[in-house]
Amino acid sequence: MARKKLEQREIAILRLIYCGANYSRLDIARKTGLSPALITGIVRKLIGRNLVIEAPAVSLSVGRKPIPLEVRPDAGYFIGLDIGSYYSHIVVTDMPGQIVYREQVETEIAEGRVRVLKRAFECVRRAIADSAAARRRILGMGIAHSGVIDAGKGVVLSFPRPGQIAEWKDVPLRAIFEKEFRLPCVVVDSVRAKATAEGHLGLGRGVDNFLFVDAGMGIGAALFFEGKLYRGGGGNAGEFGHITVAENGPLCSCGNNGCLESVASCAAIIEAGRLAIERGVGSRIRDLARGDLNQISIEVIAQAAAENDSLALRILQEASSYIGRGLADLVNLLNPRLIIFGGALFRAAPQFLADSLGRIIRQRSIEKLANDVQLHVSPLGVEAGALGASRITADRALTGLYLQTVHPDETPVM
Numbered sequence: 001m002a003r004k005k006l007e008q009r010e011i012a013i014l015r016l017i018y019c020g021a022n023y024s025r026l027d028i029a030r031k032t033g034l035s036p037a038l039i040t041g042i043v044r045k046l047i048g049r050n051l052v053i054e055a056p057a058v059s060l061s062v063g064r065k066p067i068p069l070e071v072r073p074d075a076g077y078f079i080g081l082d083i084g085s086y087y088s089h090i091v092v093t094d095m096p097g098q099i100v101y102r103e104q105v106e107t108e109i110a111e112g113r114v115r116v117l118k119r120a121f122e123c124v125r126r127a128i129a130d131s132a133a134a135r136r137r138i139l140g141m142g143i144a145h146s147g148v149i150d151a152g153k154g155v156v157l158s159f160p161r162p163g164q165i166a167e168w169k170d171v172p173l174r175a176i177f178e179k180e181f182r183l184p185c186v187v188v189d190s191v192r193a194k195a196t197a198e199g200h201l202g203l204g205r206g207v208d209n210f211l212f213v214d215a216g217m218g219i220g221a222a223l224f225f226e227g228k229l230y231r232g233g234g235g236n237a238g239e240f241g242h243i244t245v246a247e248n249g250p251l252c253s254c255g256n257n258g259c260l261e262s263v264a265s266c267a268a269i270i271e272a273g274r275l276a277i278e279r280g281v282g283s284r285i286r287d288l289a290r291g292d293l294n295q296i297s298i299e300v301i302a303q304a305a306a307e308n309d310s311l312a313l314r315i316l317q318e319a320s321s322y323i324g325r326g327l328a329d330l331v332n333l334l335n336p337r338l339i340i341f342g343g344a345l346f347r348a349a350p351q352f353l354a355d356s357l358g359r360i361i362r363q364r365s366i367e368k369l370a371n372d373v374q375l376h377v378s379p380l381g382v383e384a385g386a387l388g389a390s391r392i393t394a395d396r397a398l399t400g401l402y403l404q405t406v407h408p409d410e411t412p413v414m
Contacts, residue, residue: 021206022068049405079141080390085217089386090123092131097201101131113167140184142389144193154187160253193388195222202380210338215345219261245322264319266298272315284309302348324360331365342378350377
């Protein structure tokens with residue numbers, strides 16, 4: 001019993017080092033309330049087991065330099081795959097999350113699930129073959145998907161997109177990939193994967209309470225509360241895109257009318273631009289799409305807005321007003337310190353949207369709560385979902401890595 005308690009304490013310290021921001025021995029002692037001498041002994045053991053290393057010391061103007069600790073980068077490598085509506089991204093990362101391999105391919109979602117998965121398998125095989133330094137230490141895979149996920153079972157329950165509902169109903173994605181690659185896999189919702197990347201590798205690092213909002217072909221959100229991702233009772237908290245913002249609005253893919261996703265997602269914005277031009281509205285959007293309305297994208301609309309095109313500006317302003325109304329309610333309800341924006345919409349028009357949303361939140365939220373929150377666009381880019389999926393997998397492997405050094409013949413990593 002005493003040995004198990006000691007192991008649990010050492011695992012807790014290892015996890016604190018892994019999730020912390022360059023914690024020194026003294027930082028850990030302050031965080032845990034344990035004595036510096038005890039922490040020094042535990043850290044010495046973790047270093048001896050090749051799990052932890054000392055990073056370069058932090059320079060101070062006076063006094064002894066604190067020595068940051070980190071989990072060994074080569075303790076394990078992990079694959080992250082984000083299957084998106086238009087593009088799929090794959091990364092191989094080391095233990096802290098540095099990318100050692102990356103690739104982007106077109107998903108071709110309209111070709112159906114079988115073809116999509118076949119293409120994904122090919123990507124994973126290339127990643128394993130080409131990341132030679134990591135090949136023997138790839139310990140697991142994380143798969144992010146934009147559908148409704150049962151993360152515990154690793155199943156895509158549904159994917160409410162036109163033409164995809166039957167293709168992606170009750171798909172056991174984890175079992176499919178584990179059978180194909182003989183690697184432990186986790187399956188996560190792509191928005192929560194991106195939020196995890198922000199919480200550990202991006203703007204949310206060190207922030208206990210923040211909200212992540214992702215706007216692409218759909219709209220979703222995720223909440224970090226007291227330093228942890230809040231999942232809700234069934235694991236699917238954060239369906240921001242399905243709050244009602246337009247009572248008599250268009251039918252949403254979820255079956256309701258007037259959902260935020262139906263009026264403010266990239267799909268809704270592109271459709272609004274296409275319909276307006278078909279009805280004869282003159283716009284720079286047509287020129288940038290070279291006269292082919294099927295080539296209208298969120299980037300085209302954002303470029304037209306940057307050139308002061310009135311239709312593009314009006315469409316983006318209307319979308320931001322809907323998103324802003326929803327966010328104002330969340331600010332009043334949750335009082336986050338930070339809102340981080342990700343997804344294609346915010347990559348295409350970051351400052352325009354951030355300024356507009358900030359103004360709406362100030363207008364519609366309680367003044368103190370509106371003043372408390374900062375708004376920032378994510379710097380992680382298109383690979384955020386794959387990074388987050390990899391990070392979740394690495395986090396789950398951490399305890400197994402420790403136990404494997406203590407009981408090498410008994411414990412699998414994941």
